Amino acid sequence: MLSNTAIHMLQHGHQQEYKIIKPLRKLILVGKKLDKLRAGKIYLKSMELNTALTESEEFMRGHFNLHKIPFLDIENYNESLTKEYDSATEVISDYEKHLKKINPYDLPIVLVEEEHRYAEITETGLNCQDIEVISKIRIAFWQLLLSNTITNYTPSIITHEITHTQIDSHKGATKSLYNHEIIPIFVQFVENFEKSEDLNEIDEVFRLIDISDLIDSLRKYYKRRVSYTKDELFDLTKYLESTLKAFMLFEIYANSSINKQKDIFADIQKIFNGEMIVEELLEKNKVTLKESSKLLQKKYL
Numbered sequence: 001m002l003s004n005t006a007i008h009m010l011q012h013g014h015q016q017e018y019k020i021i022k023p024l025r026k027l028i029l030v031g032k033k034l035d036k037l038r039a040g041k042i043y044l045k046s047m048e049l050n051t052a053l054t055e056s057e058e059f060m061r062g063h064f065n066l067h068k069i070p071f072l073d074i075e076n077y078n079e080s081l082t083k084e085y086d087s088a089t090e091v092i093s094d095y096e097k098h099l100k101k102i103n104p105y106d107l108p109i110v111l112v113e114e115e116h117r118y119a120e121i122t123e124t125g126l127n128c129q130d131i132e133v134i135s136k137i138r139i140a141f142w143q144l145l146l147s148n149t150i151t152n153y154t155p156s157i158i159t160h161e162i163t164h165t166q167i168d169s170h171k172g173a174t175k176s177l178y179n180h181e182i183i184p185i186f187v188q189f190v191e192n193f194e195k196s197e198d199l200n201e202i203d204e205v206f207r208l209i210d211i212s213d214l215i216d217s218l219r220k221y222y223k224r225r226v227s228y229t230k231d232e233l234f235d236l237t238k239y240l241e242s243t244l245k246a247f248m249l250f251e252i253y254a255n256s257s258i259n260k261q262k263d264i265f266a267d268i269q270k271i272f273n274g275e276m277i278v279e280e281l282l283e284k285n286k287v288t289l290k291e292s293s294k295l296l297q298k299k300y301l
């Protein structure tokens with residue numbers, strides 16, 4: 001039986017790598033300091049969904065050429081799944097026939113009762129354990145699930161999810177699972193940075209508190225105070241590593257010349273086009289887990 005992480009890695013074309021970050025003492029100390037940010041007050045204004053969508057789309061189209069994305073109505077497709085197939089090729093070709101190409105902002109939105117930062121794009125793969133099928137199948141998108149509490153922070157949440165669609169529709173666009181969240185978090189940072197000092201600060205505080213929580217969860221796991229499934233541990237590692245690196249990339253961006261900033265966005269466009277992978281952008285900007293942890297210590301310890 002393949003684990004959820006294994007299936008995700010095969011579907012996304014990530015290299016098979018299983019690791020769990022063990023936070024070192026200094027990082028744990030930073031985490032404890034960052035936890036104090038929680039006490040600060042954060043003011044968000046409520047917003048209409050349509051306004052949030054328009055703001056996100058304006059930001060994204062102002063910076064990028066977005067490509068259409070594969071869409072699959074899974075409920076519709078499941079009806080045809082009662083068929084018997086002879087080979088993996090047959091399964092894949094039948095699946096491909098059901099895919100439609102849509103504008104990412106036309107993805108159906110489902111509002112759900114969750115805290116205001118919640119969002120998720122549901123991907124459709126195939127519910128199967130066949131490695132050949134899973135690794136060859138194209139990722140398609142089904143719905144954008146969004147918290148029903150919509151605020152002036154929501155446009156950037158939508159932007160984050162749309163960024164995923166642009167990257168994840170190319171298999172192997174991110175080599176490592178643990179880098180999967182960097183570009184969406186980074187693009188979200190830039191949108192808030194361009195909008196206002198307040199939003200920029202709020203976004204940074206949210207992510208710093210995330211870092212603090214992730215470090216704390218991993219610390220408790222190593223102290224044997226809590227137990228997690230393997231899938232949960234890989235997920236904690238993914239979010240910690242990605243958020244740290246996104247912070248470093250944003251720090252580089254915010255302190256760079258306009259030309260250098262344009263350069264970073266041009267590289268992200270190449271990733272969207274399937275002409276570059278996330279790891280090449282990281283290498284170009286010397287963003288590593290070690291350097292990003294050091295940066296955090298320098299800034300907050």
Ligand SMILES: [Zn+2]
Pocket residue numbers: 160164181184
């Ligand atoms: Zn994400």
